[in-house]
Amino acid sequence: MTYDVIFSAIGDPTRRSVLEALRHQPMTVGMLAKQMPVSRPAVSQHLKVLRNAELVTVTPRGTANEYALNKKGLEDIRGWLDGMWDDALEAFKSHVEQKPKSKPRRKK
Amino acid sequence: MTYDVIFSAIGDPTRRSVLEALRHQPMTVGMLAKQMPVSRPAVSQHLKVLRNAELVTVTPRGTANEYALNKKGLEDIRGWLDGMWDDALEAFKSHVEQKPKSKPRRKK
DNA sequence: CCTATTAGTAAGCCATGACTTACGATGTAA
Protein backbone atom coordinates (compact mmCIF):
# COMPACT_ATOMS: atom_id res chain seq x y z
CA MET A 1 0.00 0.00 0.00
CA THR A 2 1.26 3.47 -0.87
CA TYR A 3 -0.42 6.71 0.00
CA ASP A 4 0.49 7.97 -3.46
CA VAL A 5 -1.81 5.42 -5.07
CA ILE A 6 -4.64 6.11 -2.65
CA PHE A 7 -4.57 9.88 -2.63
CA SER A 8 -4.05 10.26 -6.34
CA ALA A 9 -7.05 7.95 -6.71
CA ILE A 10 -9.39 10.04 -4.59
CA GLY A 11 -7.89 13.21 -6.03
CA ASP A 12 -10.01 12.83 -9.14
CA PRO A 13 -13.58 14.19 -8.83
CA THR A 14 -15.08 11.56 -11.13
CA ARG A 15 -13.59 8.79 -9.04
CA ARG A 16 -14.97 10.35 -5.86
CA SER A 17 -18.37 10.40 -7.56
CA VAL A 18 -18.00 6.68 -8.16
CA LEU A 19 -17.15 6.06 -4.52
CA GLU A 20 -20.10 8.11 -3.38
CA ALA A 21 -22.40 6.22 -5.74
CA LEU A 22 -21.26 3.00 -4.11
CA ARG A 23 -21.91 4.21 -0.58
CA HIS A 24 -25.39 2.78 -0.36
CA GLN A 25 -25.19 -0.34 -2.48
CA PRO A 26 -22.90 -2.17 -4.90
CA MET A 27 -23.35 -1.41 -8.59
CA THR A 28 -22.30 -2.71 -11.95
CA VAL A 29 -20.16 -0.74 -14.38
CA GLY A 30 -23.10 -0.02 -16.62
CA MET A 31 -25.23 1.27 -13.77
CA LEU A 32 -22.45 3.57 -12.67
CA ALA A 33 -21.81 4.88 -16.17
CA LYS A 34 -25.51 5.55 -16.69
CA GLN A 35 -25.60 8.10 -13.88
CA MET A 36 -22.31 9.80 -14.71
CA PRO A 37 -21.33 12.40 -17.32
CA VAL A 38 -18.61 10.24 -18.87
CA SER A 39 -18.56 7.16 -21.06
CA ARG A 40 -18.59 3.58 -19.80
CA PRO A 41 -14.96 2.90 -20.77
CA ALA A 42 -13.97 5.98 -18.79
CA VAL A 43 -15.75 4.59 -15.75
CA SER A 44 -14.05 1.28 -16.35
CA GLN A 45 -10.64 2.96 -16.29
CA HIS A 46 -11.47 4.82 -13.11
CA LEU A 47 -12.58 1.59 -11.49
CA LYS A 48 -9.24 0.05 -12.34
CA VAL A 49 -7.48 2.83 -10.46
CA LEU A 50 -9.85 2.50 -7.50
CA ARG A 51 -9.34 -1.25 -7.46
CA ASN A 52 -5.59 -0.80 -7.44
CA ALA A 53 -5.91 1.58 -4.50
CA GLU A 54 -8.05 -1.01 -2.70
CA LEU A 55 -10.91 1.43 -2.50
CA VAL A 56 -13.33 -0.91 -4.29
CA THR A 57 -13.78 -4.64 -4.83
CA VAL A 58 -15.20 -6.53 -7.80
CA THR A 59 -17.53 -9.50 -7.90
CA PRO A 60 -18.34 -11.06 -11.26
CA ARG A 61 -22.04 -11.83 -11.69
CA GLY A 62 -22.54 -13.40 -15.06
CA THR A 63 -21.35 -10.95 -17.68
CA ALA A 64 -21.77 -8.10 -15.26
CA ASN A 65 -19.15 -6.96 -12.79
CA GLU A 66 -20.44 -5.71 -9.48
CA TYR A 67 -18.33 -3.13 -7.69
CA ALA A 68 -18.53 -2.32 -3.98
CA LEU A 69 -16.67 -0.15 -1.50
CA ASN A 70 -13.56 -1.68 0.07
CA LYS A 71 -13.01 -0.83 3.72
CA LYS A 72 -9.28 -1.33 3.34
CA GLY A 73 -8.67 1.85 1.37
CA LEU A 74 -10.88 3.93 3.63
CA GLU A 75 -8.98 2.64 6.64
CA ASP A 76 -5.70 3.61 5.01
CA ILE A 77 -6.93 7.16 4.54
CA ARG A 78 -8.02 7.31 8.14
CA GLY A 79 -4.59 6.06 9.16
CA TRP A 80 -2.86 8.90 7.35
CA LEU A 81 -5.28 11.40 8.83
CA ASP A 82 -4.77 10.11 12.35
CA GLY A 83 -1.01 10.33 11.95
CA MET A 84 -1.32 13.96 10.96
CA TRP A 85 -3.57 14.70 13.91
CA ASP A 86 -1.36 13.21 16.58
CA ASP A 87 1.70 15.24 15.72
CA ALA A 88 -0.30 18.28 14.75
CA LEU A 89 -2.03 18.51 18.11
CA GLU A 90 1.37 18.49 19.81
CA ALA A 91 2.55 21.26 17.53
CA PHE A 92 -0.58 23.31 18.16
CA LYS A 93 -0.13 23.03 21.90
CA SER A 94 3.51 24.18 21.89
CA HIS A 95 2.50 27.23 19.87
CA VAL A 96 -0.38 28.61 21.89
CA GLU A 97 1.95 31.40 23.05
CA GLN A 98 2.40 33.13 19.72
CA LYS A 99 5.39 35.31 19.04
CA PRO A 100 4.40 38.84 17.92
CA LYS A 101 3.73 39.25 14.23
CA SER A 102 5.65 41.85 12.24
CA LYS A 103 3.91 44.98 11.01
CA PRO A 104 1.73 44.48 7.94
CA ARG A 105 3.24 45.08 4.53
CA ARG A 106 2.31 48.07 2.43
CA LYS A 107 0.04 47.12 -0.39
CA LYS A 108 1.61 47.18 -3.84
CA MET B 1 -15.26 24.78 1.11
CA THR B 2 -15.32 22.24 -1.68
CA TYR B 3 -13.98 18.71 -1.51
CA ASP B 4 -12.56 19.22 -4.99
CA VAL B 5 -10.17 21.86 -3.72
CA ILE B 6 -9.14 19.79 -0.71
CA PHE B 7 -8.67 16.43 -2.38
CA SER B 8 -6.92 17.77 -5.44
CA ALA B 9 -4.61 19.55 -2.99
CA ILE B 10 -3.64 16.43 -1.07
CA GLY B 11 -3.58 14.45 -4.29
CA ASP B 12 -0.14 15.83 -5.13
CA PRO B 13 2.77 13.97 -3.48
CA THR B 14 4.92 17.08 -3.11
CA ARG B 15 2.13 18.85 -1.28
CA ARG B 16 1.66 15.90 1.05
CA SER B 17 5.39 16.10 1.76
CA VAL B 18 4.91 19.71 2.73
CA LEU B 19 2.06 18.82 5.08
CA GLU B 20 4.09 16.07 6.67
CA ALA B 21 7.03 18.42 7.12
CA LEU B 22 4.71 20.76 9.01
CA ARG B 23 3.40 18.08 11.32
CA HIS B 24 5.88 18.75 14.09
CA GLN B 25 6.49 22.46 13.82
CA PRO B 26 5.75 25.47 11.61
CA MET B 27 8.33 26.32 8.96
CA THR B 28 9.20 29.09 6.55
CA VAL B 29 9.13 28.69 2.79
CA GLY B 30 12.91 28.59 2.60
CA MET B 31 13.20 25.90 5.25
CA LEU B 32 10.63 23.78 3.44
CA ALA B 33 12.29 24.22 0.06
CA LYS B 34 15.69 23.30 1.49
CA GLN B 35 14.50 19.82 2.41
CA MET B 36 12.56 19.14 -0.77
CA PRO B 37 13.63 18.11 -4.27
CA VAL B 38 11.98 21.09 -5.97
CA SER B 39 12.74 24.80 -6.22
CA ARG B 40 11.57 27.43 -3.76
CA PRO B 41 9.04 28.97 -6.19
CA ALA B 42 7.56 25.52 -6.70
CA VAL B 43 7.09 25.18 -2.96
CA SER B 44 5.56 28.64 -2.91
CA GLN B 45 3.02 27.61 -5.52
CA HIS B 46 2.14 24.47 -3.63
CA LEU B 47 1.67 26.48 -0.46
CA LYS B 48 -0.77 28.70 -2.28
CA VAL B 49 -2.88 25.67 -3.15
CA LEU B 50 -2.69 24.35 0.40
CA ARG B 51 -3.65 27.74 1.76
CA ASN B 52 -6.63 27.88 -0.54
CA ALA B 53 -7.71 24.44 0.68
CA GLU B 54 -7.38 25.65 4.26
CA LEU B 55 -4.82 22.98 4.96
CA VAL B 56 -2.17 25.48 6.11
CA THR B 57 -2.03 28.96 7.58
CA VAL B 58 0.53 31.74 7.10
CA THR B 59 2.06 34.10 9.63
CA PRO B 60 4.40 36.82 8.40
CA ARG B 61 7.53 37.16 10.53
CA GLY B 62 9.66 39.91 9.10
CA THR B 63 10.51 39.06 5.53
CA ALA B 64 9.88 35.39 6.26
CA ASN B 65 6.50 33.68 6.03
CA GLU B 66 5.85 30.96 8.54
CA TYR B 67 3.49 28.19 7.49
CA ALA B 68 1.68 25.85 9.85
CA LEU B 69 -0.95 23.12 9.60
CA ASN B 70 -4.57 24.26 9.62
CA LYS B 71 -6.96 22.00 11.51
CA LYS B 72 -9.84 23.16 9.34
CA GLY B 73 -8.74 21.26 6.25
CA LEU B 74 -7.98 18.11 8.17
CA GLU B 75 -11.40 18.25 9.76
CA ASP B 76 -12.99 18.57 6.34
CA ILE B 77 -11.24 15.42 5.17
CA ARG B 78 -12.38 13.57 8.25
CA GLY B 79 -15.91 14.75 7.56
CA TRP B 80 -15.88 13.25 4.08
CA LEU B 81 -14.42 10.03 5.43
CA ASP B 82 -17.03 9.75 8.17
CA GLY B 83 -19.78 10.28 5.63
CA MET B 84 -18.45 7.40 3.57
CA TRP B 85 -18.23 5.15 6.59
CA ASP B 86 -21.75 5.65 7.88
CA ASP B 87 -23.47 4.60 4.69
CA ALA B 88 -20.85 2.05 3.81
CA LEU B 89 -21.30 0.14 7.04
CA GLU B 90 -25.01 -0.12 6.33
CA ALA B 91 -24.27 -1.43 2.87
CA PHE B 92 -21.78 -3.96 4.20
CA LYS B 93 -24.30 -5.27 6.67
CA SER B 94 -27.06 -5.79 4.12
CA HIS B 95 -24.70 -7.79 1.95
CA VAL B 96 -23.36 -10.34 4.40
CA GLU B 97 -25.51 -12.94 2.63
CA GLN B 98 -23.76 -12.96 -0.70
CA LYS B 99 -25.49 -14.10 -3.84
CA PRO B 100 -23.62 -16.90 -5.60
CA LYS B 101 -20.90 -15.82 -7.97
CA SER B 102 -20.94 -16.98 -11.57
CA LYS B 103 -18.41 -19.49 -12.77
CA PRO B 104 -14.96 -18.02 -13.41
CA ARG B 105 -14.07 -16.81 -16.87
CA ARG B 106 -11.65 -18.68 -19.05
CA LYS B 107 -8.33 -16.93 -19.24
CA LYS B 108 -7.56 -15.21 -22.55
C1' DC C 1 -24.68 -22.18 -32.30
C1' DC C 2 -25.80 -17.30 -32.78
C1' DT C 3 -26.96 -13.11 -30.94
C1' DA C 4 -27.24 -9.71 -27.41
C1' DT C 5 -25.35 -7.83 -23.22
C1' DT C 6 -21.71 -6.46 -20.44
C1' DA C 7 -17.18 -5.13 -19.70
C1' DG C 8 -11.92 -4.39 -20.20
C1' DT C 9 -8.18 -2.69 -23.27
C1' DA C 10 -5.71 -0.06 -27.07
C1' DA C 11 -4.68 4.09 -29.37
C1' DG C 12 -4.82 8.71 -29.81
C1' DC C 13 -6.15 13.57 -28.53
C1' DC C 14 -5.84 17.35 -25.58
C1' DA C 15 -6.23 20.09 -21.29
C1' DT C 16 -4.43 20.44 -16.80
C1' DG C 17 -0.96 21.28 -13.77
C1' DA C 18 3.83 20.83 -11.89
C1' DC C 19 8.20 22.60 -12.69
C1' DT C 20 11.93 26.05 -14.06
C1' DT C 21 14.02 30.70 -14.66
C1' DA C 22 13.43 35.58 -14.38
C1' DC C 23 11.65 39.41 -12.08
C1' DG C 24 9.54 42.58 -8.65
C1' DA C 25 8.16 43.66 -3.94
C1' DT C 26 8.84 43.85 1.04
C1' DG C 27 11.31 43.98 5.34
C1' DT C 28 15.95 44.03 8.07
C1' DA C 29 20.22 45.74 9.28
C1' DA C 30 24.53 48.26 8.52
Add this chain to the structure above:
DNA sequence: TTACATCGTAAGTCATGGCTTACTAATAGG
Protein backbone atom coordinates in the same frame (compact mmCIF):
# COMPACT_ATOMS: atom_id res chain seq x y z
C1' DT D 1 20.20 54.74 1.71
C1' DT D 2 22.23 50.66 0.33
C1' DA D 3 22.73 45.94 0.39
C1' DC D 4 20.86 41.56 1.59
C1' DA D 5 17.47 38.12 2.63
C1' DT D 6 13.01 36.23 1.87
C1' DC D 7 9.20 35.58 -0.71
C1' DG D 8 5.27 35.67 -4.43
C1' DT D 9 4.15 35.94 -9.30
C1' DA D 10 4.66 35.75 -14.47
C1' DA D 11 5.73 33.22 -18.45
C1' DG D 12 6.88 29.33 -20.75
C1' DT D 13 7.97 24.21 -21.17
C1' DC D 14 6.69 19.54 -20.80
C1' DA D 15 4.80 15.23 -18.90
C1' DT D 16 0.81 13.22 -16.83
C1' DG D 17 -3.59 11.59 -17.07
C1' DG D 18 -8.58 11.76 -18.29
C1' DC D 19 -11.55 11.25 -22.14
C1' DT D 20 -13.34 9.29 -26.58
C1' DT D 21 -13.85 5.90 -30.22
C1' DA D 22 -12.78 1.54 -31.83
C1' DC D 23 -12.06 -3.32 -30.93
C1' DT D 24 -11.87 -7.79 -28.37
C1' DA D 25 -13.38 -11.10 -24.77
C1' DA D 26 -16.70 -13.52 -22.15
C1' DT D 27 -21.29 -15.02 -20.50
C1' DA D 28 -26.46 -15.72 -20.81
C1' DG D 29 -30.37 -17.11 -23.43
C1' DG D 30 -33.07 -18.28 -27.34
